[in-house]
Amino acid sequence: MGCVTTIYEVAERAGVSPATVSRVFNGSPVSAEKTRHVRKAAADLNFVPNRTARTLRRKNSEMIALILPDIENPYFTSMARGVEDVAQAAGYSLVLCNTDDDPGKESQYLDIAASEHMAGVVLAPVARHADEQLLELPGRPLISVDRTTGLPVDAVMMDNFAAGKDAVTALYQGGYRRIACITGPDDVETAVERARGWKSVVDRRQMFADPGAFTRFSTFRVDGGRTAMASLLESPSPPDAVVAANNVMSIGALQVLAEAGMRPPHFGVATIGDLPFTTISPKSVTVVHLPARHMGVTAAQLLIERIQGDPQPVRTVVLRHETRPAAYPHPAGA
Amino acid sequence: MGCVTTIYEVAERAGVSPATVSRVFNGSPVSAEKTRHVRKAAADLNFVPNRTARTLRRKNSEMIALILPDIENPYFTSMARGVEDVAQAAGYSLVLCNTDDDPGKESQYLDIAASEHMAGVVLAPVARHADEQLLELPGRPLISVDRTTGLPVDAVMMDNFAAGKDAVTALYQGGYRRIACITGPDDVETAVERARGWKSVVDRRQMFADPGAFTRFSTFRVDGGRTAMASLLESPSPPDAVVAANNVMSIGALQVLAEAGMRPPHFGVATIGDLPFTTISPKSVTVVHLPARHMGVTAAQLLIERIQGDPQPVRTVVLRHETRPAAYPHPAGA
DNA sequence: CTGAAAGCGCTAACAC
DNA sequence: GTGTTAGCGCTTTCAG
Numbered sequence: 001m002g003c004v005t006t007i008y009e010v011a012e013r014a015g016v017s018p019a020t021v022s023r024v025f026n027g028s029p030v031s032a033e034k035t036r037h038v039r040k041a042a043a044d045l046n047f048v049p050n051r052t053a054r055t056l057r058r059k060n061s062e063m064i065a066l067i068l069p070d071i072e073n074p075y076f077t078s079m080a081r082g083v084e085d086v087a088q089a090a091g092y093s094l095v096l097c098n099t100d101d102d103p104g105k106e107s108q109y110l111d112i113a114a115s116e117h118m119a120g121v122v123l124a125p126v127a128r129h130a131d132e133q134l135l136e137l138p139g140r141p142l143i144s145v146d147r148t149t150g151l152p153v154d155a156v157m158m159d160n161f162a163a164g165k166d167a168v169t170a171l172y173q174g175g176y177r178r179i180a181c182i183t184g185p186d187d188v189e190t191a192v193e194r195a196r197g198w199k200s201v202v203d204r205r206q207m208f209a210d211p212g213a214f215t216r217f218s219t220f221r222v223d224g225g226r227t228a229m230a231s232l233l234e235s236p237s238p239p240d241a242v243v244a245a246n247n248v249m250s251i252g253a254l255q256v257l258a259e260a261g262m263r264p265p266h267f268g269v270a271t272i273g274d275l276p277f278t279t280i281s282p283k284s285v286t287v288v289h290l291p292a293r294h295m296g297v298t299a300a301q302l303l304i305e306r307i308q309g310d311p312q313p314v315r316t317v318v319l320r321h322e323t324r325p326a327a328y329p330h331p332a333g334a
Numbered sequence: 335m336g337c338v339t340t341i342y343e344v345a346e347r348a349g350v351s352p353a354t355v356s357r358v359f360n361g362s363p364v365s366a367e368k369t370r371h372v373r374k375a376a377a378d379l380n381f382v383p384n385r386t387a388r389t390l391r392r393k394n395s396e397m398i399a400l401i402l403p404d405i406e407n408p409y410f411t412s413m414a415r416g417v418e419d420v421a422q423a424a425g426y427s428l429v430l431c432n433t434d435d436d437p438g439k440e441s442q443y444l445d446i447a448a449s450e451h452m453a454g455v456v457l458a459p460v461a462r463h464a465d466e467q468l469l470e471l472p473g474r475p476l477i478s479v480d481r482t483t484g485l486p487v488d489a490v491m492m493d494n495f496a497a498g499k500d501a502v503t504a505l506y507q508g509g510y511r512r513i514a515c516i517t518g519p520d521d522v523e524t525a526v527e528r529a530r531g532w533k534s535v536v537d538r539r540q541m542f543a544d545p546g547a548f549t550r551f552s553t554f555r556v557d558g559g560r561t562a563m564a565s566l567l568e569s570p571s572p573p574d575a576v577v578a579a580n581n582v583m584s585i586g587a588l589q590v591l592a593e594a595g596m597r598p599p600h601f602g603v604a605t606i607g608d609l610p611f612t613t614i615s616p617k618s619v620t621v622v623h624l625p626a627r628h629m630g631v632t633a634a635q636l637l638i639e640r641i642q643g644d645p646q647p648v649r650t651v652v653l654r655h656e657t658r659p660a661a662y663p664h665p666a667g668a
Numbered sequence: 669c670t671g672a673a674a675g676c677g678c679t680a681a682c683a684c
Numbered sequence: 685g686t687g688t689t690a691g692c693g694c695t696t697t698c699a700g
Binding site: 340341342352353355356357360383384385386387388389390391392 | 676677678679680
Binding site: 671673674675676679681683684 | 687689698
């Protein structure tokens with residue numbers, strides 16, 4: 001049963017002082033015999049230490065908050081697993097908070113993290129931190145992942161610009177020559193950077209007179225991918241391939257392509273981010289594998305170092321992605 | 335910045351007593367003028383109430399725990415969204431905990447929920463509660479979802495037996511006559527029940543001399559579906575259709591089928607649970623839609639009623655699934 | 669190595 | 685309406 005007995009009751013039963021009980025549960029030196037008595041009494045009484053009281057006293061809890069924009073996106077759940085594994089191993093419990101990409105919810109959870117004296121927080125920040133409404137730091141160790149904050153905090157990132165470049169380059173090498181780009185909202189950093197990466201290659205190859213006409217900003221969701229892909233297919237001179245800037249957008253794009261009877265490799269597809277739960281052969285699509293889990297692991301490691309008092313100056317770690325070109329190139333003519 | 339100022343400092347600055355500050359932040363009646371002063375002082379000082387202290391005093395926090403076996407399964411994240419929406423609306427923050435289907439982690443998180451005085455918990459219990467190692471109740475409102483606990487607690491469930499029946503029946507009506515079953519571990523209740531539902535129909539139709547030869551117990555993961563499907567295809571007289579007992583197993587099964595060049599409707603597939611992020615036409619597969627989000631919503635509602643002191647006897651709510659038969663039946667002969 | 673005692677910041681009686 | 689005060693259960697000096 002829950003949290004009902006206190007160290008006082010345990011102390012009495014064990015014939016020691018409350019302080020000794022506390023010491024036993026905190027690894028402070030206590031004589032073997034008393035330790036035994038305390039453990040026995042605690043077990044008998046079904047004692048579970050009251051974390052609230054401990055946290056109030058210590059001004060520090062054993063919880064780490066992971067604040068994510070979208071818990072339903074496998075990219076972030078994969079990251080969560082990475083954070084969790086490291087946190088658990090270091091004796092911290094992970095609590096996950098979903099912001100829905102809403103700055104209001106984000107600052108609410110940051111307040112809670114502070115107010116609950118959590119040991120630290122890993123934050124994948126929401127997109128829209130309009131001007132003055134800067135992210136409010138919780139006054140305890142914080143690592144940002146996936147997106148930057150503009151604030152001087154540790155960060156674990158990937159090279160979104162390079163990912164965009166690599167995606168389009170792999171398609172080009174597969175024989176495609178009119179490679180469009182569908183990406184997320186134009187105020188989301190990762191979306192913009194990946195599109196910029198795409199554009200840099202497209203410009204260099206002089207692929208389009210007007211690259212803007214082959215770019216679609218949409219939502220980072222399945223229907224965002226659908227809308228964008230449909231719109232591209234309707235254009236006067238459609239592309240022969242597309243770079244989709246995130247995992248679930250790719251799903252939407254592939255759905256629309258399938259419905260139009262155009263599947264890879266007839267129409268080239270590169271996805272930035274792994275296709276979750278796919279039933280099509282992954283070999284038919286160029287996948288820029290994103291180190292989501294690894295980002296989580298790294299962020300958690302940095303965080304724990306900070307919690308333990310690491311005094312290093314602020315760091316940014318950039319993790320490398322890995323491009324896996326489609327096995328089948330473009331079959332002959334466009 | 336974090337949690338540094340106290341009600342005492344706010345009180346001093348506002349020229350009132352700490353109790354008044356507390357009252358302002360808890361909606362107790364305070365004169366308009368003092369309220370104004372307090373709010374001003376709090377804003378100036380950037381005051382955030384210390385939840386740890388409040389919780390210690392009230393023996394109740396504003397957090398709800400949602401303890402899930404697998405945060406990476408879209409079935410559960412969808413459920414999480416349901417819980418979250420209701421919790422948020424009622425003024426509770428949701429913390430998600432991932433047990434990895436490990437009873438140890440589960441009881442750890444239950445202890446934490448109790449020890450942190452969380453307002454309540456929604457629990458999707460792990461499978462293996464071996465005999466004596468019964469689930470330990472946290473001494474506060476708890477609703478179980480998806481799986482039963484064997485304990486007298488409120489529960490929100492679905493009819494797994496019926497889901498199994500409906501899946502195989504839809505395939506039968508689509509013209510398939512040798513319908514196998516791949517399901518989860520034989521100690522997971524949902525897995526067993528769904529398989530039992532399948533068997534009841536298969537028996538009644540006298541589909542197989544030995545139904546056991548057409549059942550595969552595996553893991554509730556993608557590779558579990560792969561292994562099971564592969565094994566079925568290798569059998570001396572293979573089936574012409576399959577019921578896959580959960581969403582991600584179905585993915586695995588569809589992958590193996592695609593690799594073997596057998597796609598629906600040539601080979602019939604029914605999936606219990608929605609296909610996440612699918613790129614194949616959902617119409618080609620029979621989907622037994624599971625009300626995951628709705629289960630989350632319902633569980634959260636029941637929980638909040640309990641938190642508010644609802645004295646009703648223990649309830650079990652069973653939510654209805656919805657069968658969506660594949661659009662295309664079996665093309666002629668097996 | 670052990671006990672006594674002072675709070676951590678807040679809320680909820682209890683007086684006024 | 686408002687202030688005073690006594691803890692919630694724990695950790696942690698400080699003595700011994």
